[in-house]
Amino acid sequence: MFAIHRQIRGQAHSEACSTAWTTVRASTAKIKTMPSKTLSPASSRRIRPLALPLLLSLPLLLAACGGGGGSSDSSASPSAPSTAAPATPPGAPATTPPVSTTPATPPASVPVADFSVTTKVIATGATGKVFGLKANFFNDGLVPASPMSNYGFPNPVIPVVNADGSLDVAWLDYTGATQSGVSGLAAPGTISITHVNPDLSAGATTATSLRSYKLLGFTKDASGAFYVAYNVDHPYRNAVAGDVNNVNGNELHIAKASSASFAAKAWDTLVFGNQDNSKDKSKGNPGTAGGGVLSYDAVNQKLVLYVAHQMAWGDNGTRHQAGYFRYFDGVTGNVVTPAGNAMNMGSAWFYSHNFNQRLLIDNGIAYTLAHGDAYPRQLGFSARTLAGYLGKDSTVFDKPYQAIDGAEGDNTTNAETGQFIKLGSGDFAMVHATSQGRAARDVRISLVSGADGSVRSSAWLTSNAANTQAIMPKLEAYGSGFVVSYGLWNSSSRTNRAIEWHFMQLDASLNPLQLSNPVPGIEFVADLPLLRFTGGPNAGRVGWVSGNDQGTLSVNLVPAAR
Numbered sequence: 001m002f003a004i005h006r007q008i009r010g011q012a013h014s015e016a017c018s019t020a021w022t023t024v025r026a027s028t029a030k031i032k033t034m035p036s037k038t039l040s041p042a043s044s045r046r047i048r049p050l051a052l053p054l055l056l057s058l059p060l061l062l063a064a065c066g067g068g069g070g071s072s073d074s075s076a077s078p079s080a081p082s083t084a085a086p087a088t089p090p091g092a093p094a095t096t097p098p099v100s101t102t103p104a105t106p107p108a109s110v111p112v113a114d115f116s117v118t119t120k121v122i123a124t125g126a127t128g129k130v131f132g133l134k135a136n137f138f139n140d141g142l143v144p145a146s147p148m149s150n151y152g153f154p155n156p157v158i159p160v161v162n163a164d165g166s167l168d169v170a171w172l173d174y175t176g177a178t179q180s181g182v183s184g185l186a187a188p189g190t191i192s193i194t195h196v197n198p199d200l201s202a203g204a205t206t207a208t209s210l211r212s213y214k215l216l217g218f219t220k221d222a223s224g225a226f227y228v229a230y231n232v233d234h235p236y237r238n239a240v241a242g243d244v245n246n247v248n249g250n251e252l253h254i255a256k257a258s259s260a261s262f263a264a265k266a267w268d269t270l271v272f273g274n275q276d277n278s279k280d281k282s283k284g285n286p287g288t289a290g291g292g293v294l295s296y297d298a299v300n301q302k303l304v305l306y307v308a309h310q311m312a313w314g315d316n317g318t319r320h321q322a323g324y325f326r327y328f329d330g331v332t333g334n335v336v337t338p339a340g341n342a343m344n345m346g347s348a349w350f351y352s353h354n355f356n357q358r359l360l361i362d363n364g365i366a367y368t369l370a371h372g373d374a375y376p377r378q379l380g381f382s383a384r385t386l387a388g389y390l391g392k393d394s395t396v397f398d399k400p401y402q403a404i405d406g407a408e409g410d411n412t413t414n415a416e417t418g419q420f421i422k423l424g425s426g427d428f429a430m431v432h433a434t435s436q437g438r439a440a441r442d443v444r445i446s447l448v449s450g451a452d453g454s455v456r457s458s459a460w461l462t463s464n465a466a467n468t469q470a471i472m473p474k475l476e477a478y479g480s481g482f483v484v485s486y487g488l489w490n491s492s493s494r495t496n497r498a499i500e501w502h503f504m505q506l507d508a509s510l511n512p513l514q515l516s517n518p519v520p521g522i523e524f525v526a527d528l529p530l531l532r533f534t535g536g537p538n539a540g541r542v543g544w545v546s547g548n549d550q551g552t553l554s555v556n557l558v559p560a561a562r
Contacts, residue, residue: 115503115516115559122203122553127192128173129551131156133499133523136174136181136547140494146182147471147489147499148441150413152308152356152371153182154291155528157553158218159545165198165536168260169545169553170218170228182526184214184248184287191215191228193260198536200555206260213249214287216307217294221330225266227303229254229294231286236276244277244312244319252286254294254305256333267333271305271326278316281343285310289321290371291527293357299364300386302336303328306359306368311343323354323370327386336386338393346393351380356417356527365396367450369430371417374408376400379417379432381453399453401446405436414441418473419529426450431461431473431484440464443473443486445510459510467492471499476530476542479561481507483542485530499523503558522556523548 124130131137136156139146146153159169173189174181188211196203210230217229231249238245251273256266272283286292290308297304305326310319325347327336338347351372358369370380378400388394404413420430428448435441438460446458461484462470473486484506487499501524503516523546530544543557 110504110512110515112515112517115519117519117522117559118557119522120200120555120557121548121550122194122196122200122555124171124192124194124203124552125205127205127207128171128190129175129177130171130547130553131174131177131181131525132547132549132551134497134549135551136177136179137526138495138497139179139182141180145491145494147487148416148469148491150355150373150411150415151289152291152417153526154184154214154216154287155525156181156215157525157528157545157547158215159528159531160218160220161531161533162220163535165533165538167194167196167200167203167545167555168220168226169194169196169203170215171547171553172212172215174551185212186248188212188232188249191230193218193226194553195260196553196555198538200538200557203553208257208260208262209265210255210262214292216252216287216292217254217305219294219296219303221296221303222298225256225258225330226260226262227254227256227294227296227330228262229271229286229292229305229307231273234274234284247277247285249286250274250277250284252284252292252307252309254303254328254333256330269328269333269335271335272309272324277312277319280312280315280317283309283311283324283343283348285319285321289353290323290355290357293359295359295361295366296330297327297361297364297366297386300327301330302386303330304359304361304366306357308354308357311349313344320352321354322352323350323357323368324348325350325366325368325384327389336390338389339391340393342393347384347389351376353411355413358417358420358529360420360422362422367420367422367428369417369420371413371415373404373406373411373413377404377406377408377413378402379404379415381420381428381430381448383450383453397453399448399455401430401448401453401455402432402434402436402444416441416471416473417527418443419475420448421476422450423447423477427456429475429477429482431475431486433470433473433486435469438464440466440491441469441471443470443484445475445482445484445506447510457510459506461504461506461512462486464488472524472526474524474530474544476532478505478542478558481505481513482510483530483558483561485524485544487524522546523554 156172159167170193191210192207194203194205212230219227232251234250236245252271255268275282286309292307295304309324310321312319351370352375354370356371360367366384368382379402381401382398383396415434418431427450431445433441443461447456469489469491471487475484484504500518505513533541546554548554
């Protein structure tokens with residue numbers, strides 16, 4: 001029930017440490033952290049950031065000195081939750097860690113069978129080359145290598161599922177990009193949008209007028225308008241090695257247009273990044289050591305942004321990394337400012353560092369996942385309402401679904417955020433990968449309360465040994481239970497560029513029902529979620545979008561649930 005059927009239709013707390021560094025050794029790099037909720041730098045109470053050893057590559061340190069997106073949206077566009085509650089000062093726990101549910105024995109063996117994935121390759125014309133796993137993802141210069149990175153990566157491909165079952169897929173042109181392109185391009189590339197027919201038989205690609213180093217968000221509203229988050233150079237950019245203004249794409253923009261070409265924009269909003277990066281509270285470096293997510297809140301008629309970024313703490317101070325959350329007026333593009341509009345706490349400084357960003361909008365509530373290595377040190381789940389944002393810049397809740405061992409500021413988390421979905425009960429299911437307390441990195445699934453964020457139950461889905469590492473876990477509702485996808489990567493060789501992809505079916509109580517044999521000929525985008533078609537000929541089917549070896553798009557469908 002589970003052989004791959006292919007149909008060819010044409011054709012990734014580098015809190016950017018200190019940017020004042022001019023030389024760094026990968027084995028001795030040190031990162032500094034700042035709490036998400038802190039006293040003002042001018043406060044009489046002095047907070048001393050920690051400095052701990054970190055294995056970090058020079059490319060990532062300089063490109064991401066400072067600290068994920070995928071999106072899933074049950075409202076109208078692909079997005080995930082975001083909350084920006086002030087975090088707790090050093091020394092005080094941000095939340096009560098969940099009780100460990102690590103089983104005493106490995107998961108029981110389950111039946112193994114082939115899993116039939118239908119892959120439809122969509123030609124993208126002559127507008128450029130789509131990010132591909134083999135060509136652009138693997139980077140053994142990163143420490144750990146990109147398959148096991150502690151940091152998130154911008155999504156170079158982002159799909160939106162339309163009501164009729166068609167797709168609009170935004171993608172960044174990776175023509176000429178090397179394997180280091182997992183963290184972004186060395187020079188701005190064109191953003192294109194491919195419209196895929198409801199039957200997934202073909203697509204039509206439009207090159208937009210937007211050029212960017214990173215694709216930091218894409219969504220649509222009910223009227224069909226397009227929104228894209230992208231980055232461009234700022235006026236203070238220079239070419240001085242190690243200088244804080246030597247940044248590719250320091251300015252973050254969001255643009256809206258009624259057509260995919262963006263030839264005529266309804267608006268183009270500068271979110272941040274046009275300041276001198278040596279100045280206090282100067283925000284910039286969007287997508288650093290993480291990514292970005294956009295979603296449209298149909299209930300509140302607001303655009304929602306959740307993105308990784310850096311900010312200077314004091315004039316000529318260290319630039320640290322954190323998450324940034326904001327609402328925008330969809331009509332004017334104006335920022336909807338939260339209570340107080342503070343830049344160094346709350347929604348503007350959410351989890352420091354914040355390596356993965358996930359956003360899901362449901363019934364006017366923004367839910368987020370964050371991957372924090374310091375303030376707080378946890379994989380966190382949060383909820384936010386527009387009223388709470390405007391009233392006190394507060395969250396409904398902010399809880400860990402995985403507390404992370406180690407010291408605050410230790411960039412190594414040995415974890416990777418996966419995907420989360422909202423269930424009909426109002427609770428959430430989410431997956432992540434971690435080697436904490438395990439022989440190697442394994443996949444864990446949790447059921448979490450949608451009311452207060454507390455973990456109801458968890459289960460380990462893998463029991464890997466030695467150098468077999470689980471990566472890129474994702475999930476969706478499937479029949480009366482779930483389907484989980486993940487990759488297995490052999491870390492015994494840093495230059496290994498092969499990933500073995502598996503699927504597992506679970507019942508509603510998280511009991512494994514069936515495990516797939518390795519599925520060949522497919523690939524995933526690290527921080528991009530699985531998706532569900534709500535209408536059209538594939539209504540109810542689960543799938544995902546990725547690049548491929550040809551440099552075009554692949555739309556993949558898992559078997560219909562029985």
